[in-house]
Amino acid sequence: MRSLLAATLLALAASTGAARADPIEGTWRMPSGNNATIAACGAEFCLTYVNGPNAGQTFGRMKATGNGRYEGTVTDYTRGGREFSGKGTLSGNSLSVSGCVLGGLICRSQELTRG
Numbered sequence: 001m002r003s004l005l006a007a008t009l010l011a012l013a014a015s016t017g018a019a020r021a022d023p024i025e026g027t028w029r030m031p032s033g034n035n036a037t038i039a040a041c042g043a044e045f046c047l048t049y050v051n052g053p054n055a056g057q058t059f060g061r062m063k064a065t066g067n068g069r070y071e072g073t074v075t076d077y078t079r080g081g082r083e084f085s086g087k088g089t090l091s092g093n094s095l096s097v098s099g100c101v102l103g104g105l106i107c108r109s110q111e112l113t114r115g
Contacts, residue, residue, distance in 0.1 A: 022040070022045065022064060023068070023090060024038050024045055024062075024064070024070065024088070024090055024095065025038055025039055025040065025045065026038060026114060027050070027114070027115045028095060028112040028113065028114060028115055029112065029113050029114075029115035030110065030112055031110050031111065031112075032052060034049060034050065034051050034052035035049075035050040035051055035115055036048060036049050036050055036059070036112065037050055038095075041061070043063060044061045044062060044063050044072060045061070045062050045063070045064070045070065045072075046058050046060070046061055047059050047060035047061070047062070047074075047097070053077075054077050057075075057077065058075070059074060059075045059076075059077065060072060060073060060074040060075065060086055060088075060097065061073055062086060062087075062088055068089060068090040068091060069087070069088070069089055069090075070087060070088035070089075070090070071085075071086070071087050071088075072085075072086050072087075072088075073085060073086050074086035074097060074098075074099040076099055084099035084100055084101060085099070085100045085101075085103075085104065086098060086099050086100065087100065087104070087107070093113055093114035094111055094112070094113055094114075095111070095112040095113075095114075096109050096110075096111055096112075097109065097110055097112060098110075
């Protein structure tokens, strides 16, 4: 009886974890042709280069704000690793990631596609 209860609790825990996956999580193709992964890291999502010159480096941390929108920071390694306020918008298999200055008045974006 105890083993059945333990197995049921483990199955419930596993299915609950899968149900909490956010649609932003996964592998994404960048305009450069390199790939990035987005995975939960604490209460945020970390954007990490998979390959290319910055492989293994995290270039963003964002929190979901609802309706496919995310806010946080992005790092631009072409500008010496400078960190900017960031935002993301998810639409189907496309993710627009922007780094912004002046409170979001000026942003530079790139489109990622689910890979």
